[in-house]
Amino acid sequence: MMPLSTTDSILPQTFSTKNTRTKLPFIVGLTGGIGSGKSAASDWFAAQGIEIIDADVIAHQIVAKGQPALEQIKEKFGDWVLTAEGEMDRAAMRAHVFAHPNALIDLEDITHPAVREHAKQALQTATSPYVILSAPLLLESAEAGLAKLCQRVLVIDVNEDLQLARAGARDQQSHDKIKAIMANQLSRHDRVAQADDVIINEADLDALYAKLQPLHEQYLQLASTYR
Numbered sequence: 551m552m553p554l555s556t557t558d559s560i561l562p563q564t565f566s567t568k569n570t571r572t573k574l575p576f577i578v579g580l581t582g583g584i585g586s587g588k589s590a591a592s593d594w595f596a597a598q599g600i601e602i603i604d605a606d607v608i609a610h611q612i613v614a615k616g617q618p619a620l621e622q623i624k625e626k627f628g629d630w631v632l633t634a635e636g637e638m639d640r641a642a643m644r645a646h647v648f649a650h651p652n653a654l655i656d657l658e659d660i661t662h663p664a665v666r667e668h669a670k671q672a673l674q675t676a677t678s679p680y681v682i683l684s685a686p687l688l689l690e691s692a693e694a695g696l697a698k699l700c701q702r703v704l705v706i707d708v709n710e711d712l713q714l715a716r717a718g719a720r721d722q723q724s725h726d727k728i729k730a731i732m733a734n735q736l737s738r739h740d741r742v743a744q745a746d747d748v749i750i751n752e753a754d755l756d757a758l759y760a761k762l763q764p765l766h767e768q769y770l771q772l773a774s775t776y777r
Contacts, residue, residue: 574673576680576773577699581688582706583741584731585717587751587758591706592684594762601678603669605685605696612664613638619664626656666695673699680773689744690736697744701776704765705745707738708752 580595582588596602612619615637623638624631627646633639647654673681688697697703708716710732717728735741742748749761 574670574699575676575678576701576769576776577673577683578680578769579688579697579700579703580682580684580706581686581703581741582751583708583713583735583738584686584728585713585715585720586706586708587716588684588686588706590755590758591704591749591751591762592682594759595682595766598766599678600680600682600766601676602682602684603672603676605665605669605683605688608665608668608672609661612661612668619660622660623657626660627653662695666699669696669699680769680776687735689741690734701772702746702769703744704747704749705741706749706751707742708750710738712752 580588580592582591592602592604611617613623614620615635620632620638623643627643631639631643643657647657669683673683683696683700685696688700688703713732714728717731736744747765749758749765751758751761
C-alpha cells in the first residue's frame with residue numbers, strides 16, 4: 551500500500567443496503583502487535599472526538615448469546631461450544647482451534663463476514679470527520695476484508711522485547727503465551743511494509759500523543775477533501 555499525499559485523489563467507497571447506496575466516511579485502519587500501544591492510540595483519537603469502531607468488540611458481540619453467528623458456530627462444531635448458560639465457551643473453542651488448525655478457517659468463515667457487515671453498519675452511522683477502524687489482525691485477516699475498507703492504515707510499532715514486557719504486565723500472561731499470540735500475527739517487517747503511516751511507540755504516552763497529533767491533523771485534511 552503506497553502512502554498518499556494530501557493531494558492524492560481518493561475514490562469514495564460505497565456499499566449497498568436494500569434501498570440505499572451510502573458513501574462510507576474516510577476510514578483509518580489502526581493496528582499493531584500485542585503490547586504495541588494500539589489501545590492507547592485508539593483512546594487518544596477518541597479523546598479528539600473521532601469515532602472508534604473496534605473489530606474486537608464487534609467480534610465479541612456477534613457471538614453473544616442468541617446471535618445468528620453463534621448458532622452457526624454450534625451447528626458447525628457441535629453443542630460443546632456452548633456453556634450451560636447458552637453462551638460461547640471461549641476457552642473450549644480456543645483450545646480446539648489450537649489443536650485443530652483447520653478449525654480456525656471454519657470459524658473465520660462464519661465470523662469474518664459478520665464482523666465486516668457489522669463494521670460497515672457502524673461506519674454508515676459515524677458522524678466524526680473521519681473514523682478509526684481498530685483491529686489487531688487488520689492486515690492478517692484478509693478474508694474479513696476490513697483493510698479494504700480503509701483509505702489509510704496506521705501501524706503502531708514496537709520492538710518485540712517491549713511487546714513481551716508490556717503485554718505480560720498488562721495481561722499477566724506468560725511470555726510463552728504471548729509469543730504464541732505474536733506468532734499468529736504478522737512480523738513487524740511485514741506489518742510495517744503494508745502501512746501508510748507508522749508510529750514507533752517505545753517511549754511514554756506523552757511521546758505517543760505528540761506523534762499522533764500531526765497525523766490527526768493530516769487525517770482531518772484528507773477527510774475534508776474525501777467528503
